[in-house]
Structure formats: structure tokens, C-alpha cells
Amino acid sequence: MAEKKAFVTGHPIAHSRSPKIHGHWLKKYGIDGSYQAIDVEPEDFAAFLSTLRDNGYSGGNVTIPHKETAFALVGRRDEAAEAIGAVNTLWFEDGALWGGNTDAHGFAANLDEHAPGWARNGPAVVLGAGGASRAVIHALVERGVSDIRIVNRTVARAQELARRFGAGVSAHGVEATGELLMDAGLLINTTALGMHGNEAIAADPVGLPDHAIVTDIVYVPLETPLLAAARARHLRTVDGLGMLLHQAVPGFERWFGIRPDVTAELRQMIVTDI
Ligand code: ATR
Known part of the structure; x- marks a missing residue:
């Protein structure tokens, strides 16, 4: 059988860790x-x-700045892509080019691995209202989290998301953060704040209850200032690297026919790179 081919496309793309992840699994x-x-x-x-099929590709990943364009251009979309409004995975099925979104799966699977039972932990506070926030909120809704509080610098963007997702999702300005955290069981940073070179997010996990879980979609550095503060407070923390690894799983399975494992070995390989 001919070699199966997949890709990741973006602009720029040199920084992408996806070739390492998929290369590891192929081998x-x-x-x-x-x-x-x-x-x-x-x-x-x-x-x-439009030339993917003629060029022999089984499919691929799509990243910034093409996720919304891909959403508009594909023939069919999966449920997650519809809910999130962006496509990060492409494949051919029944003669059509499909676009899916695996970010919500990646987010939930990372917590399943490192903080089992997380979805029953009570109200969730989501920091940020951009594309990553949409994927996280979709995962929370899917897993039955019934009180989701979006906190964003620009409240109008949080309100737009709350409307999009409906009952149980509320919008707040950053000044409400302290009060919203007092009875929250999950705190999730979906902004790029805390990433290497950026300022830290202005949310203090000190006021969270003892059972709370704090997670970040940022994984450079692995321990963001937010996660460090949560750890100092003896709260459970989950870093963002697992979301990156787990979001890659469904695409690999579609293109190459094997559902790959997210192992400590794979994680270590990417950590060494960071
Ligand atoms: P992405 O698609 O990666 O989530 P985005 O759509 O640009 O990126 O969203 C970035 C998020 O980070 C937004 O919630 C943004 O807040 P605004 O909607 O108010 O812009 C948030 N963000 C970025 N820089 C910020 C800062 N300095 N302080 C607070 N929030 C910030």
C-alpha cells in the first residue's frame, strides 16, 4: 500500500510540535x-x-491563522467544530473533506488523565473568551459542568460566548474574579497570559476552596505563574502539555488507522524540547 501522508499547516508553522508528536507515533x-x-x-x-486529495494526503492539522477559514471551506463538519466555530483537523470520509475540532477532546482527556473526576468538581471559572476558551467551554458543557463562569477583560466577548453556549454559562468582568473563585472547583486559564515572555494572568488562586483543580492551556513554561501559585496553595494542578498531546490522538487515528497512546515517554520527549 502507498505511504499515508498527513500534515500540519499554519503561518508561521516552524514552531509547531505536532511533527514531533506524530513522527514519534509513526515510528x-x-x-x-x-x-x-x-x-x-x-x-x-x-x-x-483544494489540492489535498490530488497530492495524496489523508488529511492533516490546521492551526493559526487558518482555523476559521478551514471551518468555512470544508464540506462537512463534526459536532465539536460546529460548537467551537473553528477546525483543527481535516480528513476525507465518504468522498467529502471533513473538518473537526479536537481541542475540546484534548482538554478533557488531559484532565481525565491527571485529575480524574474533575467534571464533578463544581463551578468552573474560565479565564479568557477567545478561540481556546470556546473549545474549553464546549468540553465543560459536554462533560456536564452546569455552572461555567467566563471572566474576560472585554466583558462583551464573554457575553457573546455565554449567549452562544446558553444555560449555565455566565459572563463576568475581571473585577468579579475573587468572588467567583470562592466556591469554584475548577479554574482554567485559556489566555496566553503566563506564557514565556508574557505577563501573568491576574487571578489569584489563594481564595479557591481546598478541593479546587487549577489548569492552564499554556505549556511554555510547564509551570505557569498561575499553576505555581496554585501549587503553593496545595491545590491540584494540571499543566497544558497534555492537552496538546491528547488533541493529536483523533487525527492520527483517522489518517493512519491506529489510536495512539499518550505516554510518559512521549511527554518527556516534548518536555525536553521545551
Ligand atoms: P485565542 O484564540 O488563542 O484564545 P484570542 O482570541 O486572541 O486568542 O483571545 C485571547 C484572550 O486573552 C482574550 O480573552 C483576551 O481578552 P480580551 O477579549 O479582553 O482581548 C485575553 N487577553 C489577552 N491579553 C490580555 C491581557 N493583557 N489582559 C487580560 N486578558 C488578555
């Missing part, structure tokens, strides 16, 4: 396949998509 499972990073300028993205 581990002895698959005759390849996964390459392809830099595509926004104006060339539609043409790139």
Missing part, C-alpha cells in the same frame, strides 16, 4: 506514513485545501 507503531509541517500564507489556503 512507534511501524506505520508507512509521513507527517510534515507546511507553511501556507492565508491567501493561498483555499488553493492548498
Whole structure:
């Protein structure tokens, strides 16, 4: 059988860790396949998509700045992509180009692995109202979290998301953070604040109850200032690297036919890179 090919495309794309993750799995499972990073300028993205099949690709990943464009251009979309409004995974099925979103799965699977039972932990406070926040809120809703409080610098964006997701999701300005944390069981940073080179997010986990779990989608550094403060407070913390690893699983399975494992070995390989 011919070699199976997949890709990740973005602009820029050189920083992507996806080729390492998929390359590790291809080797581990002895698959005759390849996964390459392809830099595509926004104006060339539609043409790139239209030639995928002729170029022999089984599918691929899509990242910034193409996620919303991919959402608009694919023939079919899965439920997560519809809910989130962005596509990060492409594949062919029944003659159509499908677009899915695996970020919500990645978020939930990371917590399943490192903080089992997390979804029953009570009200969730979500910091941020951008694209990553949409994926996180979709995961929370899917897992039955019934009180989701979005906190954002620009309240209007939080309100727009709360409307989009409906009952149980509320919008707040940053000044309400302290009060909202007092009875929260989950605190999630979905902004890039706390990433290496950025300022830390202005949320103090000290006021959280003792059973609370704090997690961050940022994974450079692995321990963000928010997670360090939560750890100092003896709260359970989950870093963002597992979300990156787990979001890669469904795509690999679609293109190469094997559901790969997220192992400590894979994690260590990527940590060494960070
Ligand atoms: P992404 O798609 O990666 O989530 P985004 O759509 O640009 O990125 O969203 C970035 C999020 O980080 C937003 O919630 C943004 O708040 P605003 O909606 O008020 O812009 C938040 N953010 C970015 N820089 C911030 C800062 N300095 N202080 C507070 N929030 C910030």
C-alpha cells in the first residue's frame, strides 16, 4: 500500500510540535506514513485545501491563522467544530473533506488523565473568551459542568460566548474574579497570559476552596505563574502539555488507522524540547 501522508499547516508553522508528536507515533507503531509541517500564507489556503486529495494526503492539522477559514471551506463538519466555530483537523470520509475540532477532546482527556473526576468538581471559572476558551467551554458543557463562569477583560466577548453556549454559562468582568473563585472547583486559564515572555494572568488562586483543580492551556513554561501559585496553595494542578498531546490522538487515528497512546515517554520527549 502507498505511504499515508498527513500534515500540519499554519503561518508561521516552524514552531509547531505536532511533527514531533506524530513522527514519534509513526515510528512507534511501524506505520508507512509521513507527517510534515507546511507553511501556507492565508491567501493561498483555499488553493492548498483544494489540492489535498490530488497530492495524496489523508488529511492533516490546521492551526493559526487558518482555523476559521478551514471551518468555512470544508464540506462537512463534526459536532465539536460546529460548537467551537473553528477546525483543527481535516480528513476525507465518504468522498467529502471533513473538518473537526479536537481541542475540546484534548482538554478533557488531559484532565481525565491527571485529575480524574474533575467534571464533578463544581463551578468552573474560565479565564479568557477567545478561540481556546470556546473549545474549553464546549468540553465543560459536554462533560456536564452546569455552572461555567467566563471572566474576560472585554466583558462583551464573554457575553457573546455565554449567549452562544446558553444555560449555565455566565459572563463576568475581571473585577468579579475573587468572588467567583470562592466556591469554584475548577479554574482554567485559556489566555496566553503566563506564557514565556508574557505577563501573568491576574487571578489569584489563594481564595479557591481546598478541593479546587487549577489548569492552564499554556505549556511554555510547564509551570505557569498561575499553576505555581496554585501549587503553593496545595491545590491540584494540571499543566497544558497534555492537552496538546491528547488533541493529536483523533487525527492520527483517522489518517493512519491506529489510536495512539499518550505516554510518559512521549511527554518527556516534548518536555525536553521545551
Ligand atoms: P485565542 O484564540 O488563542 O484564545 P484570542 O482570541 O486572541 O486568542 O483571545 C485571547 C484572550 O486573552 C482574550 O480573552 C483576551 O481578552 P480580551 O477579549 O479582553 O482581548 C485575553 N487577553 C489577552 N491579553 C490580555 C491581557 N493583557 N489582559 C487580560 N486578558 C488578555
